[in-house]
Amino acid sequence: xxxxxxxxREVYRIGGLVSxxxxxxxxxxxxxxxxxxxxxxxxxxxxxxxxSSPYIQQVCDxxxxxxxxxxxxLNQERNDTLVNVYPHPRILSDIFxxxxxxxxxxxxxxxxxxxxxxxxxxxxxxxxxxxxxxxxLRQLEGPNDMSSQGSDQNYRPVLTEIKLTGETRFVLAxxxxxxxxxxxxxxxxxxxxxxxxxxxxxxxxxxxxxxxFQYAGTNITGISMIDPDTIEVRxxxxxxxxxxxxxxxxxxxxxxxxxxxxxxxxxxxxSIRLFAETIYELIDNEEIKAKPLNFTSKDSWKxxxxxxxxxxxxxxxxxxxxxxxxxxxxxxxxxxxxxxxxFIKKSPPYGMLTETTDQLTGNDRYEGYCxxxxxxxxxxLGFNYTFIVxxxxxNGNLDKVTNEWNGMIREIIDGRADLAIADLTVTxxxxxxxxxxxxxxxxxxxxxxxxxEPVPPSLFMFASPFSLLVWxxxxxxxxxxxLSFFIMGRLSPAEWQNPYPCVEEPEHLxxxxxxxxxxxxxxxxxxxxxxxxxxxxxxxRTASGVWWFFVLIMVSSYTANxxxxxxxxxxVTPFKxxxxxxxQTEISYGAKQGGATASYFRDSNVSEYKKVWKYMARHPxxxxxxxxxxxxxxxxxxxxxxxxxxxxxxxxxxxxxLAQVGGLLDDKGYGxxxxxxxxxxxxLSRAVLxxxxxxxxxxxxxxxxxxxxxxxxxxxxSEGGEATALDLxxxxxxxxxxxxxxxxxxxxxxxxxxxxxxxxxxxxHLSFRDEFRKEMRFAVAFKQNVKVIKAGNSDxxxxxxxxxxNYGFKV
Ligand code: GLU
Numbered sequence: 001x002x003x004x005x006x007x008x009r010e011v012y013r014i015g016g017l018v019s020x021x022x023x024x025x026x027x028x029x030x031x032x033x034x035x036x037x038x039x040x041x042x043x044x045x046x047x048x049x050x051x052s053s054p055y056i057q058q059v060c061d062x063x064x065x066x067x068x069x070x071x072x073x074l075n076q077e078r079n080d081t082l083v084n085v086y087p088h089p090r091i092l093s094d095i096f097x098x099x100x101x102x103x104x105x106x107x108x109x110x111x112x113x114x115x116x117x118x119x120x121x122x123x124x125x126x127x128x129x130x131x132x133x134x135x136x137l138r139q140l141e142g143p144n145d146m147s148s149q150g151s152d153q154n155y156r157p158v159l160t161e162i163k164l165t166g167e168t169r170f171v172l173a174x175x176x177x178x179x180x181x182x183x184x185x186x187x188x189x190x191x192x193x194x195x196x197x198x199x200x201x202x203x204x205x206x207x208x209x210x211x212x213f214q215y216a217g218t219n220i221t222g223i224s225m226i227d228p229d230t231i232e233v234r235x236x237x238x239x240x241x242x243x244x245x246x247x248x249x250x251x252x253x254x255x256x257x258x259x260x261x262x263x264x265x266x267x268x269x270x271s272i273r274l275f276a277e278t279i280y281e282l283i284d285n286e287e288i289k290a291k292p293l294n295f296t297s298k299d300s301w302k303x304x305x306x307x308x309x310x311x312x313x314x315x316x317x318x319x320x321x322x323x324x325x326x327x328x329x330x331x332x333x334x335x336x337x338x339x340x341x342x343f344i345k346k347s348p349p350y351g352m353l354t355e356t357t358d359q360l361t362g363n364d365r366y367e368g369y370c371x372x373x374x375x376x377x378x379x380x381l382g383f384n385y386t387f388i389v390x391x392x393x394x395n396g397n398l399d400k401v402t403n404e405w406n407g408m409i410r411e412i413i414d415g416r417a418d419l420a421i422a423d424l425t426v427t428x429x430x431x432x433x434x435x436x437x438x439x440x441x442x443x444x445x446x447x448x449x450x451x452x453e454p455v456p457p458s459l460f461m462f463a464s465p466f467s468l469l470v471w472x473x474x475x476x477x478x479x480x481x482x483l484s485f486f487i488m489g490r491l492s493p494a495e496w497q498n499p500y501p502c503v504e505e506p507e508h509l510x511x512x513x514x515x516x517x518x519x520x521x522x523x524x525x526x527x528x529x530x531x532x533x534x535x536x537x538x539x540x541r542t543a544s545g546v547w548w549f550f551v552l553i554m555v556s557s558y559t560a561n562x563x564x565x566x567x568x569x570x571x572v573t574p575f576k577x578x579x580x581x582x583x584q585t586e587i588s589y590g591a592k593q594g595g596a597t598a599s600y601f602r603d604s605n606v607s608e609y610k611k612v613w614k615y616m617a618r619h620p621x622x623x624x625x626x627x628x629x630x631x632x633x634x635x636x637x638x639x640x641x642x643x644x645x646x647x648x649x650x651x652x653x654x655x656x657x658l659a660q661v662g663g664l665l666d667d668k669g670y671g672x673x674x675x676x677x678x679x680x681x682x683x684l685s686r687a688v689l690x691x692x693x694x695x696x697x698x699x700x701x702x703x704x705x706x707x708x709x710x711x712x713x714x715x716x717x718s719e720g721g722e723a724t725a726l727d728l729x730x731x732x733x734x735x736x737x738x739x740x741x742x743x744x745x746x747x748x749x750x751x752x753x754x755x756x757x758x759x760x761x762x763x764x765h766l767s768f769r770d771e772f773r774k775e776m777r778f779a780v781a782f783k784q785n786v787k788v789i790k791a792g793n794s795d796x797x798x799x800x801x802x803x804x805x806n807y808g809f810k811v
Contacts (some may be wrong), residue, residue, distance in 0.1 A: 037063060042279075045070055045271045057082055068275065070267040072120060083301055083317040085267045085274070085308070087225070092201070093123035095223060095324060096171060099199055100127055105169045107134045109162065111182075113141075113174035121173045121201055138162060140174060140182060155182060159189045169197045176204040176262075183213055192218045194677040203263045203324075210329055217679040220329035225308040226266050227325055228258035233307050236269055237261045263308070270306030278302045340385045340680070343408050343420035344370055345393050347627060349650055349704040350423050363387050369704040370421040373440055376696055380687040388417050393626060395424050396673075397594030398433070406594070409434055412673050419674045419684075423647065425596035426671040429603075435678050438685040439669020440697055443646040445597050447581060447589075448634055451659040452571035460733040465561035474554065481547050482515075482522040485540060489513025492537030513540065526551050566730050577662040581640055582611045589615070590622030591642040592630070598623065600666060601642075609665075612642075627651070634658060646670075650705055656714035 036044060037059070044060055045068040053073055060067035060082070069084040100108055108127070112118040118137070128135040142154045174182055179202055186192050194217030205222035213220065226233055237258040281302055303312040314320040344351035344366060351368040354360055363371070366387050378385055396409025405413060408420040412434050425443075426436045458464070463471065489495045489511050496509040512533055513521070524531035525548055535541045575581045581589060589612075591597040601613035616623060622639070624630040630641045631651055635658065643651075648660045672688070674680055691697050706712050728735075757775055761768045778784060 034059065037065065041065065043068070043275050045268070045275070066275070066278075068271040070264060070271055072116075083313050085271050085306075085311055085319060086263075087319045087322055089120040090123060091318075092203070092223075092324075093121045096121060096199055096201055097123050097127055099221065099326070100124070100133075100171070103169075103197070105197075106132070107136070107167060108169050108171055109136045109138055109165075109167050110171045110173060111138050111140050111162075113139070113178055113182075117173040117175065117201075121171060124171060136167075140178075153178065153181070155185050156189055159185055159191060163189055163191050168195050171199045171201060173201045176202050176207065179205065180208045183208070183210075187213060194218060194679070197221075206327060207260050207262055213329070217677050218329070222327050222329075223324040224327055225263060225322065225324055226258075226261055227309075228261070230307075232305075233261060233266070234258045236266075236307060240265070261307070266307035270304070270308055270311050273306055274301065274304050274311055277304050340383055340419060341417040342374055342385055342387050343390045343411055343417045343422070344368075344387050345390045345395070345408070345422040347393060347423060349709065350421075351387075351389075352709075369700055372700050372704070373691070373697070374421060376691055376700075377684060377687045380690055381683055390420070390422070394594060395422060395596070396430060396433075397599070398429055405433055409673065412675055415675065418678070419672050419680065421672045422670075423644065424670055424673055425644070426669055427596050427599060429599065430673070433676070434673045435676050435681050436671030436673055437681060438688045439671050440688050440691070441646055441670045441701070443644045443668060443670070444664025444666050445600060445642060446645045446648055446664055447578065447661040448630070448641040448643045448648050448651060448658060449573070449575075449587075449661045450634065451657050452573040454569035454571055457729045458733070459729075459736065461565060461730055462562065462734050462737075464565045465558045477550070478522055478526060479519075481543070482518045484543060485513050485518040485521060485535075486515050488537065488539045488543060489518065492539050494537035495535075495540060497536070522547065528555060566726055573661060575640075575661065578612065578642075578665060579608050581661075582608050582615070587638050587640050588619065588622050589640040589642060590619065590624060590630075591616060592627075593620075593623040593625050596668070597642050597644060631655060631658070650711075652714065653705060654710045654713055 043066045044056070053069065057067055059065075067082045069082065070086055071084075072086050072089055073084055108124075110118075110121060110124055112121065118139075124135055125137075127133050138158070140153075140155050140158060142156070142158055172179070172182065179200065183192070186196075192213050197219040198221070200220065200222040203223060203225055206224045206226070206228070210220065228234070228237075237260070240261070278301055301313050303310060305311070309323045310321055312319070312321050346352060349368050350370045351366055354365055354367045363386065366389075371387070374385055374387075377383075390408050390411065392407065394407030396405055396407035398405050398409075404410070408422065408424060409430055411417055412420050424430075426439055430436070466474070490513070495511050495513055497512070498506040499508075499510045500506060513535075517531075517533055521531050521533045521535075521544075524533075525544070528551070535544050574587060575584060581587065591601070598613075598616065601609050601616065604610060604613070624633065624641070627643075627647060630643065633639045634641050635655065640661070645660065645664055652658050652660060672684055674684075688697075704711075706715070753775060754772065757771045758768050760766070761771045778787070
């Protein structure tokens with residue numbers, strides 16, 4: 001018995017025949033209804049059984065008591081006083097028809113437990129169209145299961161029989177009481193794998209704990225009229241939980257109360273509300289007594305928003321314009337409950353033992369890039385995880401002879417852990433054996449080798465700014481220009497000048513552009529030093545201007561290029577790419593044993609790569625099993641290692657003598673591996689994408705590559721950009737030129753002296769040897785700064801006079 005309060009606080013009684021009527025006992029129901037009428041109820045809802053429904057309805061019709069039904073009524077006929085808040089089975093089964101069509105199933109087996117269930121999906125039979133779609137009905141029946149507690153039916157024989165037909169798509173039409181048991185038995189006979197799909201027609205599907213069936217990736221779809229996320233549903237569910245009623249419609253699980261709210265309970269709440277609201281509406285118009293109300297009008301029932309959505313009726317008293325939620329059991333929704341085991345590998349920076357003096361336990365024992373990625377994924381998806389270390393550090397290689405996998409891939413196939421995360425490359429071969437998430441890191445194969453060594457600077461580096469041809473051209477230009485000055489000087493009258501300006505009419509004129517002076521004038525300009533010569537004629541001035549311009553450009557270019565040559569180190573690598581590496585014999589090379597890099601060369605059709613693989617197959621001793629070993633080999637031997645770019649990046653951040661040579665040979669990624677058709681895949685892939693989009697993966701890469709464990713060590717060296725002082729090796733050639741030039745000058749002066757002495761000796765009939773000795777004695781007598789010229793006496797100590805040296809512009 002329920003009571004309704006109107007605004008005037010009057011109390012109206014409405015009767016319920018839900019739980020107090022034993023099903024199928026129409027007499028009892030009838031009696032119960034009469035009893036309620038005698039107590040003066042103004043409305044009635046229920047009963048819960050289809051069988052007694054017509055009798056109750058008859059009584060209600062007689063007394064004109066409004067009657068609300070809350071259960072599925074297959075035979076419902078519209079009577080004046082009856083409405084049903086449970087949607088008509090035909091409309092519901094049309095939803096399943098639509099679902100099957102949308103999924104494109106061409107064959108479907110309907111498993112039902114009793115006639116009522118079958119009737120509720122009768123519309124499905126119209127899907128049975130020859131040549132297009134087959135619908136097969138199969139009743140779930142079986143002996144009582146003696147092995148289990150209670151009187152559970154054993155459906156296993158019939159399920160096994162169905163399994164043998166090879167069919168994989170089913171509609172499960174059974175009461176909620178046996179639904180869980182049926183699902184468990186389906187699991188027991190092996191029909192709860194990712195191959196199978198089920199549509200569950202019971203509207204209470206959401207009340208059944210589904211997590212045991214989610215791990216295998218079975219596709220389960222159902223519909224629900226209750227949205228557990230609405231505030232109203234949560235409020236009612238919480239209230240019911242608080243009261244801890246023993247109502248059938250509620251299980252005492254507070255945390256998931258909204259999910260556990262049964263449809264029947266929600267419909268009862270809705271029908272009471274509907275009744276109350278309708279009464280409120282009517283009291284304005286009619287006097288309410290323990291007497292029939294005028295519910296006979298088709299539009300008397302109000303529309304309300306209940307726990308099952310909008311409660312509205314059509315003219316026949318059937319529910320109309322209601323919504324249902326389609327629930328697809330996906331791992332994504334329920335991932336929080338996962339407890340996962342991850343394989344990791346001790347291989348820096350992907351997975352390492354945490355460096356600490358504290359005694360650590362559990363997942364804290366490990367750190368690294370992959371450990372952090374899992375931590376971030378678990379934050380998004382809410383799963384728990386445990387790490388297991390893969391001791392042999394092998395990622396996974398397929399033995400083509402035995403067709404057996406090893407390493408992490410093998411562990412995943414054998415189910416020793418759920419997932420594996422490491423520098424595990426996604427390859428087509430591995431993808432056939434296991435599933436991978438979206439890649440969390442992208443990379444390609446490259447070569448790790450010693451850093452190219454700088455070429456020792458050459459002694460004549462100062463000559464490098466110009467090529468030999470330019471130097472030759474410069475020399476030739478110098479002589480030609482000097483010659484042209486000489487010629488122009490002789491031709492230009494202005495260049496013939498009076499050597500003694502005081503003499504107005506000179507006897508002879510002199511020309512400053514002698515051969516020697518022309519050469520001196522040109523070199524003076526070239527060396528940017530100038531000379532005492534000043535061209536006078538227009539021709540020589542024009543030629544000078546052009547020559548100076550030429551010199552300006554040449555000297556500026558030389559200076560600019562010289563700076564670059566002196567500061568930039570020229571680096572030489574014995575090979576620049578894989579092609580050059582493959583075609584030489586001095587440097588040995590290898591890759592990781594059984595790794596994705598080795599497989600890449602093994603399976604490649606490119607001739608150079610085939611050559612590389614042939615070499616590696618011939619030299620198994622050059623293949624390594626561990627990254628540290630490879631790095632040591634590259635550092636200490638003349639050995640190049642074919643490695644993945646991400647690991648090369650990590651190594652070259654810490655070993656400054658090593659570098660990557662050449663670009664990437666391919667483009668691939670690392671993924672998280674899991675069993676084939678694992679239900680974790682979609683959820684994890686989406687979460688990986690999310691980490692990528694939010695920049696978390698980049699952040700983690702910077703942390704583990706450039707910051708932690710000695711990262712960034714080599715960056716300061718190469719990026720310092722400080723100018724280094726030039727040493728003798730850079731500029732030694734200039735000193736050499738200076739020395740040679742000075743020595744040549746000395747020799748020239750000796751020759752000049754010798755020539756002059758020989759000339760004077762011949763003229764004065766003196767001995768060349770004596771004259772030369774005298775001159776040398778004078779030269780080394782550093783205190784003597786004055787040379788006396790004395791005719792006929794060539795001894796400078798005796799103030800001997802010599803011919804004056806040829807200063808000035810004497811021609
Ligand atoms: N990432 C590779 C793999 O998954 C290992 C390293 C390599 O082969 O270079 O096998």
